[in-house]
Amino acid sequence: MVPALMMCALQILLLQTPDGSIKLDRPLPVAWTDYVMQYDDGTAYWMAFAGSVRGVWFNAEDFYGGGISELLVNHLEFWFYHHASYPWDTQFFYAELWNGDDASGPSALLDQTSVTAAHYAPCYANYPSPILTEADIWGLVNTEMSTGGWPSTLGDNTPNTVNHSYYMSDEYVWTPWIVQGPTANDFLIRADGAPPGWDLGQSTWGSIKGLYCR
Numbered sequence: 639m640v641p642a643l644m645m646c647a648l649q650i651l652l653l654q655t656p657d658g659s660i661k662l663d664r665p666l667p668v669a670w671t672d673y674v675m676q677y678d679d680g681t682a683y684w685m686a687f688a689g690s691v692r693g694v695w696f697n698a699e700d701f702y703g704g705g706i707s708e709l710l711v712n713h714l715e716f717w718f719y720h721h722a723s724y725p726w727d728t729q730f731f732y733a734e735l736w737n738g739d740d741a742s743g744p745s746a747l748l749d750q751t752s753v754t755a756a757h758y759a760p761c762y763a764n765y766p767s768p769i770l771t772e773a774d775i776w777g778l779v780n781t782e783m784s785t786g787g788w789p790s791t792l793g794d795n796t797p798n799t800v801n802h803s804y805y806m807s808d809e810y811v812w813t814p815w816i817v818q819g820p821t822a823n824d825f826l827i828r829a830d831g832a833p834p835g836w837d838l839g840q841s842t843w844g845s846i847k848g849l850y851c852r
Contacts, residue, residue, distance in 0.1 A: 655817045657688035657805070659793070660724060666758065668717055668792070668826055675701050676828040677802045682758075683795035684817055685719040686825065687787035689805030692815070693778035694827040695740050696802075702833055709831040710768035711735060714777040717792040717826035720757040726788040729755045732780035733763035739774040740801070743812050750780070755789035770834070777827045792826040793817070803827075 654660055666682040675696050686692060698706040714733050720726055733753045736744035748771060751763040781787050793803065793815065801814040801822040814822035 655684075657686070657813075657815070658787075659684045659686040659688055659815075659817055660721065660790075662719065662721075665795070666719075666792075671715075671828070671830075673832075674715060674828040674830045676826075677798055678794045678824040678826045678828070679796045681794055682717065682719065682792040682826060684793040684823070685721060685724070685790040686793050686805070686815060687724075687781075687790045688815060689807045689813070690782060690787060691778055691780050691806040692787075692791050692804070692825055692827075693734075693744070693776050693806075694803050694825055694829075695738070696775050696777065696829050696831070697739075698773040698775075698831075698833065702836065706773045706833050708834055709771045709773060709775065710834050711765065711771055711775065711829055711831035712768050713765060713830045714763040715828040715830070716753070716755070716761045716763075716777075716779060717759075718755045718757065718761065718789040719792050720755075720789065724790065726755070726784070726790070727786060728784045728788060730783050731755055731789060732778075732782065733761075734776075734778040734780050735763070735769060735771070736776040736778065737772045737774065738776050743804075744776040744778065748775075758792075771831070775829065775831070777829050779825075779827065794824050794826070797821045797823055 738745035804812040
């Protein structure tokens with residue numbers, strides 16, 4: 639192998655995490671939306687294809703304070719990245735909404751919708767009627783239509799104060815998605831949800847990481 643090719647291969651290798659996630663060539667801004675629940679910090683650094691299922695656990699208390707027992711969820715939002723060196727074998731995935739806390743993991747499937755992924759653009763699982771959920775929910779990318787965990791999910795580069803983003807390689811074990819420890823970074827998976835009767839509008843304090851973890 640000629641030196642230039644060796645250096646190129648080495649650089650690619652060094653930009654991979656143990657789970658196979660790949661650092662982007664440059665950070666990419668991802669627009670914030672006032673009304674969604676999100677833990678990512680609004681900047682994409684990584685594309686991840688770890689595990690067969692990837693997801694984010696949302697705790698309503700983080701966004702609306704204590705005493706919340708239910709949410710009405712209008713849609714889930716996902717961001718992906720299609721790198722020429724790591725082509726997808728399919729654009730299709732199942733967007734899943736589950737009840738479940740961090741201790742139990744996803745415990746009750748509420749909706750499974752087939753969605754077509756797009757490169758560096760928001761992709762939605764829209765619900766004709768808002769879905770009533772518990773206060774703890776999971777938004778998942780199920781890649782069972784792929785042979786290699788595609789499409790690749792975007793993630794940020796800022797560890798959260800609590801693990802919220804996980805991937806699963808089998809049906810029993812959920813692993814925090816950690817690219818720089820000690821706690822998990824976050825996938826760009828977001829949820830449009832609010833307690834019944836709550837007019838979120840512009841009153842939201844937005845992303846927790848946007849305020850506390852930059």
